[in-house]
Amino acid sequence: MEDLTPRQVDILKTIIQEYTETGEPVGSEILEKKYKLGVSPATVRNEMVALAKKGYLKKTHFSSGRIPSAKGFRFYIKHLMKKKDLSTTDEVTYKNSIWDERSEAHRLLQQATKVLAQKTGLLSLSATNLGDLYYAGVGNLLSKPEFLDLALSKNLFELLDEVNYWERVLEKFYRFEEEIMYLLGEEDFRDPLFESCSCIFGEFEGKNIKGIIGVLGPKRMYYDEISPQIRYLSQLIGEIIKEQGL
Secondary structure (H helix, E strand, O other): OOOOOHHHHHHHHHHHHHHHHHOOOEOHHHHHHHOOOOOOHHHHHHHHHHHHHOOOEEEOOOOOOEEEOHHHHHHHHHHHOOOOOOOHHHHHHHHHHHHOOOOOHHHHHHHHHHHHHHHHOOEEEEEEOOOOEEEEOHHHHOOOHHHHOHHHHHHHHHHOOOHHHHHHHHHHHHHOOOOEEEEEHHHHHOOHHHOOEEEEEEEEEOOOOEEEEEEEEEOOOOHHHHHHHHHHHHHHHHHHHHHOOO
16 A cells, blocks of 8 residues: 555554644554554564654654654544544535525535535535635634644634635636545645644535535544535535525
8 A cells, every 4th residue: 555564554544643632742652551452562663663753753843752644644534534424414514504595505515514514524625616605613623732823823813814815726626626625734724823724625616606615623624424424515516506696
């Protein structure tokens, strides 16, 4: 699987699981005590060094442990994450929550963005090719340790008002073959301040409107739970605006 051995894949998956749950750098001692990997602590340490050399893990300045890099998360999303379908209950909840606003694109996207923030506990955002930008759930981010960094939060809140930035993200979908887009850390945001952030976006398109809707949060978000919500909601919005001739 790419350039990783089966053992390295297992260790990377375990580190991502632990880091997602705790937000703390992961050391070999934690892996030994909490997870049954079937190898010695020395072997785990050596494999973590190898994963770091290959770019799947990063070392922080404040701990001897490691955290997954954007490359590590991309590997997880592409090869290890189990694709889930949204439950029927959640589908009905999403549809009912925006159905009454279906005749007007502005109200539809505003409500969809609000509901997505409520359901995911993250900041949600939608943008269109008409220059419209909606976001909700700013307060949700302040409960995440990553966003207690004032420099990060300040730059993020400024970015929320830059319509052109999100229009450029939308333009990426023109050349994008996947139904879900992931923006991970410094590499995709083109700013080292956003190394601990990620976005998940889905696309929708009608007669006159083309746009994206998704969430922004810490890079350690639960991709397997959030991706199906983004996929369903973006597809639902696309179906509605086509039916309404928008």
